[in-house]
Amino acid sequence: MSSQDFANELLAKADIQINGSRPWDLQLHRNDVIPRALAHGNLGLGEAYMDGHWDCEHLDQFFSRLLQARIAEQVHPSRLVMHSLKNRLFNLQGKKRAWEVGQKHYDLGNDLYQTMLDKRMVYTCGFWTQAKDLDTAQEHKLELTCRKLKLKPGMRVLDVGCGWGSFMQYAAEHYGVECVGVTISKAQIELGKERCKGLPVEFLLNDYRDLPAIFADKPFDAVVSLGMFEHVGPKNHRTYMQVVNQVLKEHGLFLLHTIGRNAGGTPPDPWIDKYIFPNGELPAIRHVGEAAEKLFVVEDLHNFGASYDKTLMAWHDNFEQGWPELQKNAKYDTRFYRMWRYYLLSCAGAFRARNIQLWQWVLSKQGVEGHYERPAL
Structure with missing residues (x-):
């Protein structure tokens, strides 16, 4: 299954379509947005949005649907292992970093x-x-x-x-x-x-x-x-x-x-x-x-x-x-x-x-x- 097909299947659970016509649908401007999001989770999705690679008329509705359907729990970004370990092993809110x-x-x-x-x-x-x-x-x-x-x-x-x-x-x-x-x-x-x-x-x-x-x-x-x-x-x-x-x-x-x-x-x-x-x-x-x-x-x-x-x-x-x-x-x-x-x-x-x-x-x-x-x- 391609990353695009996998994304379509996941987003359907939240009633979100890629390049759909509704205000909460995802509008892609580049083909690498989906692979980027699957690899990096919200970090990749957010950076792609900042870069202007995708849009959504009502982002609040997009995220509300995404989270209510617990889509994030079904994606395991392969490149965020170190981010998770860093937060568990180190005191990132120590006095010097505060x-x-x-x-x-x-x-x-x-x-x-x-x-x-x-x-x-x-x-x-x-x-x-x-x-x-x-x-x-x-x-x-x-x-x-x-x-x-x-x-x-x-x-x-x-x-x-x-x-x-x-x-x-x-x-x-x-x-x-x-x-x-x-x-x-x-x-x-x-x-x-x-x-x-x-x-x-x-x-x-x-x-x-x-x-x-x-x-x-x-x-x-x-x-x-x-x-x-x-x-x-x-x-x-x-x-x-x-x-x-x-x-x-x-x-x-x-x-x-x-x-x-x-x-x-x-x-x-x-x-x-x-x-x-x-x-x-x-x-x-x-x-x-x-x-x-x-x-x-x-x-x-x-x-x-x-x-x-x-x-x-x-x-x-x-x-x-x-x-x-x-x-x-x-x-x-x-x-x-x-x-x-x-x-x-x-x-x-x-x-x-x-x-x-x-x-x-x-x-x-x-x-x-x-x-x-x-x-x-």
Whole structure:
């Protein structure tokens, strides 16, 4: 059987046709796309898309169908063995390598993120149950997060992986708390300080492992981490939990907001690792639970992964609308445009297929007296 026939057979299980007429069908411009994808998996497929060798009108639908039919499980790329071994044998998220994602992703350009994100610049999943637009969905997520942490005026809050300070700005303005945020992105700090000017908000350019030494005698009333745990890596999950335990007061709450996968034991996506989030790895539920053992009590676990589909589609819409202006900057060329489109829409398809999830964990050091009740929005 030829590679084209094999691909046709596989894609038919997802109701996808090669050179078909529907918006989720694959349009080939070169004959080597299929062999490239079979040999290299999503790395080959993604690079071929970046090179303009194939197209699809609605990539989100293409990936949603592909993942729902579990097509990837039926393909065993012959040239990704070393990628898998590398992730199992080495600590790719060690302190020296931890800064790479800041430089390659978060420092890409504040103009890109200002174009793509909501008005508060929240680069994590919105909460869409009562929202009809991105700004509202992100405000609802921030409000729900504050309520889950039971914030009160005068509290000191640590934000691990604070981005441009969106949570800290919201919490300081609406709950009267003082915030310290840590990030590994210089660009985020530069713009974040400007956006939070006049508020009791402080930014630190540090690795999370530096925090116990910095705050040895100044523990926080609450700790929040929105969309940073994905960069920690399984070999460091326990260290991360120990760090948070050390900087949190005995009766404080910790909210961990992270993307997660349904099962462990599989290596990170090689295309995402190479082009979007170097050295990242999504945890499974057991990874978080095992890392928290004897350090925290799990008070609440909330899955709203379906909201990430809507969030990513909204980001994509903003990116498309802003592209004419963005492309005036020479670093945002056609290959970047195709790469970023592939990133946003493939991830939207993955959340739509429920292939990956979004969890908010609320943890305490000793257990909340009586019981912890998840607040309503």
